[in-house]
Amino acid sequence: MENNEKAWGKLLKYYRQKKKQKQDDVAFGICTPSYLSRIENGIVIAEHSMYEQLFENLGIDFNKLKQQLKSQTTFLEQLYEKLLSNAEFTVGEIEQLTAMQTEEQPFEQQLMAKLVYARFLYSKKEDDVARTILNEIEPFVSWKKDRVTQLFVAITTFGHLSFQEFEQLSNKEEDSQFAQFLSNAHPFELANYHYHIAFANHRSYKLQKALEHIELAQQFFIHQYKPLFQLKLFSMKGVIFNDSHRFQKALKEFEAGLNLLESVPSIQTPMQWSSLHNNIAYCYECQENFPEASKHYKTANNYDEDLHSAINWMRTCFAQKDFKQLEILLKRYEEHQFSVPHHIYQRRLLQYAVESAHTIRGLKLLEDEAFPHFNEQQYYSLILFYAPLWAQFYEQLHAYKQASYCFRQALYASEKIRQRMSS
Known part of the structure; x- marks a missing residue:
């Protein structure tokens, strides 16, 4: 609710109309x-x-009403801060927030309760229901620097990420500068907002924009103690640096993340350890330091057995010709265990690559299946890894036309990566 006298007039009107009283x-x-x-x-x-x-x-x-509304607003703000901090709600908090969706309240209080509830639904992966609530609220947003507008901007931003609408969110902020509505919000909210915009820009391959927003997030986050969010900032900045081929800066961010994780037991979960070691491993892989990459992929997998780390580890084993470990991993992680398309295609490519009897037909079938998907999803680093390998296999079979085509695909991918680094 608005924390000023103007809200009192709105309350008068609300309760007068509710009681069907004339002015x-x-x-x-x-x-x-x-x-x-x-x-x-x-x-x-x-x-x-x-x-x-x-x-x-x-x-x-009047005084009792003000105190009641202030208490409700404080409760909603506390819940929202918990959501931003990835903290779990108690059963009582969930029940109270759910009950507020049906209770009669002043209109702005209703909107605020619905917005916090929508953000809670996003945290529970009930994305479609959350978006429906936000669509119902949008016509009532004032687009001023009031609390309802701030919450609407921040929560719809989070919603775009939940639906993986990265390009849409990136363009939305670029065109409309929605951050302006949050300029007088709490610094932690601003830090969260810029982190989300950085994430969207990174996933849209706009690396310079991503770096600008992650640095803004860091600026707003100064002097706050929220170690899990600090870890996210270290990891995201490291990933952006890595994709820009600024490897030493990336490793510096990841090292800061490791130091933080080692120092704060409350955030030490298998997923956090695994994610960070996977990022470090990929950084070494990009530098073609395959033994170090393989070591960190193994560590990531030991903390939290994850199919993404597993397929990366397989690829690194092949790159350093550790075929013994690759065979172990191929047996441990059979194709039916994977569901992400680029994981499935990579496993098929690697399985075929270690076989001794290649045929032009066999190579072509896998090429036609995997490479178009990599290109469509803009996984150019995968094209850059597998296309030259397939070209070498074609050359061994004297299929020079097919080999030439694979080399051209690798060249195209290399140029796309160069463009990203300068974007």
């Missing part, structure tokens, strides 16, 4: 009906005593 009746003995109308519409801010009298005519204890 003449409420204003009687206090002010003129026209003056009450101006108060209700925020044109005039009256003396505190006048608000007390007007609410009294409605049978409402």
